[in-house]
Amino acid sequence: MGQFIYLKDVVTLALDQEKCVGCGTCTVVCPHEVILLDNGKARIEHRDACMECGACAQNCPNAALSVDAGVGCAAAVINSALGREGSACCCVIDNKEACE
Ligand code: SF4
Ligand code: SF4
Numbered sequence: 001m002g003q004f005i006y007l008k009d010v011v012t013l014a015l016d017q018e019k020c021v022g023c024g025t026c027t028v029v030c031p032h033e034v035i036l037l038d039n040g041k042a043r044i045e046h047r048d049a050c051m052e053c054g055a056c057a058q059n060c061p062n063a064a065l066s067v068d069a070g071v072g073c074a075a076a077v078i079n080s081a082l083g084r085e086g087s088a089c090c091c092v093i094d095n096k097e098a099c100e
Pocket of ligand 1: 013029030031032049050051052053054055056057067
């Protein structure tokens, strides 16, 4: 299966690298490999793949990450699965034209 992407440039995910202690927890809990460790610091690598689940921010020991969980893509996916029209905002990169 291809990697999910979010609508471009709307993700609320933010990283304060000054606060990052390089523990790597965010890279483990993120379901979409949005964040990578680079020279001992977290770096947002695939921003548009973030589904705003909040797992990284909840598990960061130094509050280096923030995201408005529950108002973005994850909520939209759930609403879409429940049959609420006009809710879906994710698509698969293999079918990228469906996103544009
Ligand atoms: S909010 Fe979820 S999907 Fe987005 S970077 Fe954090 S763990 Fe990954
Ligand atoms: S969980 Fe927080 S402190 Fe740990 S690598 Fe990620 S951003 Fe840095």
